Amino acid sequence: MGFLDIVFYGFVAVVIIQVIFHVFFFSKFAFAKKQKVSQKNIPVSVIICAKNEAENLKAFLPSVIAQYYPDFEIVLINDASKDDTLEVMEHFSKAHRNIKIVNVKSIEAFWGNKKYALTLGIKAATNDYLLFTDADCKPVSKQWIKKMSSHFSNKKSIVLGYGAYAKINKSFLNKLIRFETLVTAINYFSFAKLGMPYMGVGRNLAYTRKEFFNANGFINHIKIRSGDDDLFVNQMATVRNTAVCYTSGSFTKSTPKKTFDAWFKQKRRHVSTAKHYKLKHKVLLALLYASNLLFWILSILLLTTLYKWKIVLALFLTRIILQYTVMGLSSKKLKELDLIFFIPFLEIFLIVMQLTIFINNLVSKPNHWK
Known part of the structure; x- marks a missing residue:
């Protein structure tokens, strides 16, 4: 089995993981019914x-x-x-x-x-x-x-x-700040719904x-x-x-x-807490991030080499369509529809930033509360 064969089968596995997350996790929030408010007047x-x-x-x-x-x-x-x-x-x-x-x-x-x-x-x-x-x-x-x-x-x-x-x-x-906030909200709302x-x-x-x-x-x-x-x-x-x-x-x-440096420092503090989550949450979130990262790396590699490109393109589009459907419905709920057009660019940039933040947090501790 050659290198590109291994890459291809790895890509198939990654797409399956992504489909599972979008269908069985994120759809819980995306397709959730409109909530009704009942007045309680509790202090x-x-x-x-x-x-x-x-x-x-x-x-x-x-x-x-x-x-x-x-x-x-x-x-x-x-x-x-x-x-x-x-x-x-x-x-x-x-x-x-x-x-x-x-x-x-x-x-x-x-x-x-x-x-x-x-x-x-x-x-x-x-x-x-x-x-x-x-x-x-x-x-x-x-x-x-x-x-x-x-x-x-x-x-x-x-x-x-x-x-x-x-x-x-x-x-x-x-747009990047709001996209990261939207993605985080979709994650924790979906997990809670599940x-x-x-x-x-x-x-x-x-x-x-x-x-x-x-x-x-x-x-x-x-x-x-x-x-x-x-x-x-x-x-x-x-x-x-x-x-x-x-x-x-x-x-x-x-x-x-207002500045990238200020946001980067803020996210370093936020990300540093994730290692203290319960094990099941850490495993699922790590799997989600790794599959996002590998999806883009492997799809770009396979599409640029044209290795089984028809199958790769079909799998790529399947994941993209699922993502747009789920994020579109979720964004409508959260009043963030203007971000939808920029999803691929914002997602790639965010993945790179999260990896950079993770490496920085390994090297040094983030600053305290103000």
Whole structure:
């Protein structure tokens, strides 16, 4: 058996793996029915942890304050900020009685650790239902609290939401950031729909105080700088206690990074937490990434050599059509349809970046929380 024979059979195996992921995993979210929202009016504590976020709080906090919801408080956590973050929080709290401030001073044992600050904020919260977002996030509608909290029930104590990034016209970096965010969301929504929830994003995440204390807070991963969102969900989420929320108006929208270097550093921190996921999740995610990488490498090699090109082209198009179908339906749900045309280019670039990030994280540790 020659080299190209081995490459060909490897390509066939990779395409089969890709088809399995798209048909049995990602289709769970892509073809999911439209969600119905039932008004519950349960008391909710919105928790926002901020470190040097004075300007973002001025810009985005009013959209949280203006939510149409009968019973909610806002817990603002000042995590040892060096700018005017605390003063801005105090300004808002004087005008709105449902705002509570938790001022966290840096201590040596937990310096730069967002989880310590979040723990103090959660303990200070009045209500049993907690909804998390970031200081640079804006709910896309005044129904955000209502729609996220509507998925809580006697059985569902964790709700995974979508945290989008704002669009910037004529910016390739912005498209890449939004594409990576879309792909990540499709992954964790699909896995959750399949009964294997493995992560959520702190820009739009909800869970109960009871779930937090059942986990002993973040104690299992308190020494890991990142992961207050995905590692907590990975530890506690199950098929029974986890719901997903993708109804229109339930999203948050964040300010994206403006430079490639800033985004690269941010992704290094995020990717560094994945090695702490449960083994089954790590295996599946590694298989997904490896099959994506090999799909492009092997297809390009086979098509440029014209080795059994008709079969290779048919397999290539099968995977591409499946991907466009699944991502198209998912993008429509998540209001990201403008990215669909650029899928092949963005996917290849993202695969290369993820490989670069993985290698960099092996060489050196990413920076801590701000």
